[in-house]
Amino acid sequence: MKTASRIYLALVFIFLYAPLAVMILISFNGGESTTVMDGTSLRWYREMLRDGATLQALQNTVVLSISSAVISTILGTFAAMGIHHMRRKALRSAVMTVTNVPMMNPDIVTGISLMLLFVFAGTLLGSETYLSFWTLLIAHITFSLPYVILSILPKFKQMDRNLPEAAMDLGCTPLQSFLKVELPFIAPGILTGLIMAFTLSFDDFVISNFTSGSGFETLTIHIFAMTKKSVKPDIYALSTMIFFVVLVMLLAYNFMTGADERRARREREAKARFLRRLRKETAGKEAA
Amino acid sequence: MKRGFLARFAAVPHIVWSVIFIIAPLLFAFFYAFTDGEGSFTLDNITRLFSGNYPLIFLNSLCLALIATVICLIISYPLAYIMSRMSRRAQSTMMLLIMIPLWMNFLIMTYSWMTLLEDTGIINTILGKIGLNFHMINTPGAVVVGMIFCYLPYMVLPIYSVMAGIDPKLIEASQDLGASSREVLTKVIMPLSLPGVISGITMVFVPQVSTFYISQKLGGGTFQLIGDTIESYFTGVSINYHFGAALSLLLMVLIIISMGVMNRFADPEDMNGRPML
Numbered sequence: 001m002k003t004a005s006r007i008y009l010a011l012v013f014i015f016l017y018a019p020l021a022v023m024i025l026i027s028f029n030g031g032e033s034t035t036v037m038d039g040t041s042l043r044w045y046r047e048m049l050r051d052g053a054t055l056q057a058l059q060n061t062v063v064l065s066i067s068s069a070v071i072s073t074i075l076g077t078f079a080a081m082g083i084h085h086m087r088r089k090a091l092r093s094a095v096m097t098v099t100n101v102p103m104m105n106p107d108i109v110t111g112i113s114l115m116l117l118f119v120f121a122g123t124l125l126g127s128e129t130y131l132s133f134w135t136l137l138i139a140h141i142t143f144s145l146p147y148v149i150l151s152i153l154p155k156f157k158q159m160d161r162n163l164p165e166a167a168m169d170l171g172c173t174p175l176q177s178f179l180k181v182e183l184p185f186i187a188p189g190i191l192t193g194l195i196m197a198f199t200l201s202f203d204d205f206v207i208s209n210f211t212s213g214s215g216f217e218t219l220t221i222h223i224f225a226m227t228k229k230s231v232k233p234d235i236y237a238l239s240t241m242i243f244f245v246v247l248v249m250l251l252a253y254n255f256m257t258g259a260d261e262r263r264a265r266r267e268r269e270a271k272a273r274f275l276r277r278l279r280k281e282t283a284g285k286e287a288a
Numbered sequence: 289m290k291r292g293f294l295a296r297f298a299a300v301p302h303i304v305w306s307v308i309f310i311i312a313p314l315l316f317a318f319f320y321a322f323t324d325g326e327g328s329f330t331l332d333n334i335t336r337l338f339s340g341n342y343p344l345i346f347l348n349s350l351c352l353a354l355i356a357t358v359i360c361l362i363i364s365y366p367l368a369y370i371m372s373r374m375s376r377r378a379q380s381t382m383m384l385l386i387m388i389p390l391w392m393n394f395l396i397m398t399y400s401w402m403t404l405l406e407d408t409g410i411i412n413t414i415l416g417k418i419g420l421n422f423h424m425i426n427t428p429g430a431v432v433v434g435m436i437f438c439y440l441p442y443m444v445l446p447i448y449s450v451m452a453g454i455d456p457k458l459i460e461a462s463q464d465l466g467a468s469s470r471e472v473l474t475k476v477i478m479p480l481s482l483p484g485v486i487s488g489i490t491m492v493f494v495p496q497v498s499t500f501y502i503s504q505k506l507g508g509g510t511f512q513l514i515g516d517t518i519e520s521y522f523t524g525v526s527i528n529y530h531f532g533a534a535l536s537l538l539l540m541v542l543i544i545i546s547m548g549v550m551n552r553f554a555d556p557e558d559m560n561g562r563p564m565l
Contacts, residue, residue: 005366008366008370009367009370012363012367013385015437015440016385016386016437017389018400019389019397019400019401019403019404019437020388020389022400022404023392023396023397023400026400026403034403035403035406035408035409035410075302075305076302078298078299078301078302079298079299079301079302079303081294081295082295082296082297082300083299084295085295085296085298086299095302095303095306098306098307098310099306101310101314102310104490104494104547105494105540106494106495106497106498106539106543107495107498108498108518108536109317109498109536109539110313112317112522112533112536113313113314113316113317113536114309114313115522116313116316116317116320116529116533117312117313117316119529120316138309139309141305142305142310145306149302174293174294178294203391203393205393205395205501206500209519209523210522219393220393220395223393223395223396224395224501227395227399231399235396235399236396236400239393242392242393243392246388246391246392247388250384250387250388250391251384254380254384258380
């Protein structure tokens with residue numbers, strides 16, 4: 001049974017990693033083909049780093065992803081707080097249903113319906129170039145919001161409702177109680193939401209395809225345009241570099257959370273030891 | 289009531305945002321679907337959906353997505369099960385390994401699959417050494433492979449997280465009561481992991497049925513899916529927002545129906561109030 005499951009895992013990972021392996025291999029191709037290796041070289045990396053359009057697209061994507069992640073996290077944090085404190089169940093579930101629409105709807109529908117809104121707004125304002133950085137930013141905030149809210153809401157639910165009240169009884173203003181009690185408690189949820197919003201935005205293609213204009217090209221749109229023409233290994237070089245950046249970040253994140261867990265476990269153990277000793281001592285005293 | 293203001297109005301910006309950028313766009317999609325170029329009411333776009341080869345396109349998309357979803361489930365279930373029985377450390381490594389391909393751009397990954405599946409591609413080069421050759425690219429099978437690859441992690445993760453959360457005491461208790469390991473699987477683990485399966489299917493089926501890039505690249509334009517058709521009416525050469533909107537509405541309706549059918553199998557308690565749409 002053990003060997004059977006090992007073989008099974010191996011097959012699944014071969015499937016999941018085959019295209020990644022191809023990408024990395026071809027990125028070092030000496031020739032122009034994306035199927036046949038013709039010696040190895042770093043030529044596509046050099047060419048890619050000299051390619052102004054690609055670098056511009058990369059920069060655009062980073063700017064867009066950071067702005068949309070920050071804005072949707074701020075909006076989403078307040079939204080989660082408001083939704084958590086809603087007393088009327090009907091209102092609460094109505095807001096949640098609408099919030100979840102972009103998550104449950106296919107991306108293509110979200111994309112085209114936003115595009116139609118922007119087209120309409122564009123004709124109202126009488127401008128031809130209605131699709132720009134701003135429409136893209138709006139679209140990205142919109143589809144990130146549900147993910148941010150859903151990663152923060154559970155944190156509010158886990159929090160003892162008495163905590164902020166206790167803070168206020170001790171003399172905090174509501175704002176102080178939010179900043180000093182609630183915010184630190186929900187911070188892990190906010191961080192998860194921020195990271196999620198950033199990745200979703202960085203990786204999005206479908207919605208961007210419908211809401212970006214010709215003036216502002218993101219990386220995925222740039223790659224899409226490149227794959228429409230005949231492809232050279234340069235996009236593989238670009239993706240391989242992104243892959244290694246992501247890999248290092250993921251490993252660092254994993255290591256950090258691992259270290260956190262280990263520290264938490266050590267603290268728990270120290271506390272348990274202390275309690276045991278205390279109990280022994282009091283038991284000893286009582287016996288005496 | 290001291291703690292009113294901030295908490296009570298915190299959701300207002302979000303509600304305003306949702307009305308403008310979630311509800312209004314959907315209303316626009318409705319509006320466009322039921323009007324013509326001059327803005328007057330018409331049902332032509334809707335009737336056109338049921339003419340020509342559009343029904344076939346819809347049927348094709350549904351079938352391919354269904355096949356891909358089922359295969360995803362068949363691959364993911366044992367994988368999640370094996371993962372959930374590993375040591376803690378191994379589990380988090382496995383999670384990382386399954387997440388990494390998700391972080392890669394799916395356009396590039398799809399293009400890599402082209403390289404793999406082509407007639408002179410890598411798989412055929414390897415198979416050629418033992419005298420085999422398969423025509424794979426530009427077939428429905430290639431599209432299904434691409435779909436499975438892009439969305440497999442979205443099936444594995446929810447199933448795994450539900451399975452990892454099953455109390456081991458339940459399994460021990462059923463064994464103590466005389467269940468064989470097969471019965472433990474079919475009578476304890478399977479029913480308890482159903483919510484994960486349902487959310488996995490939802491997360492995988494919706495993007496698969498509406499995909500457009502994968503089918504263009506791996507299907508080679510030999511057959512069209514709904515996603516391709518919608519895209520061609522919005523960004524292609526024959527732009528027609530009105531008919532494109534009608535197609536999108538039909539896609540939404542199909543998805544709502546499929547989800548509704550599936551939710552009948554799910555325990556409503558476990559959906560955490562997740563709405564159907």
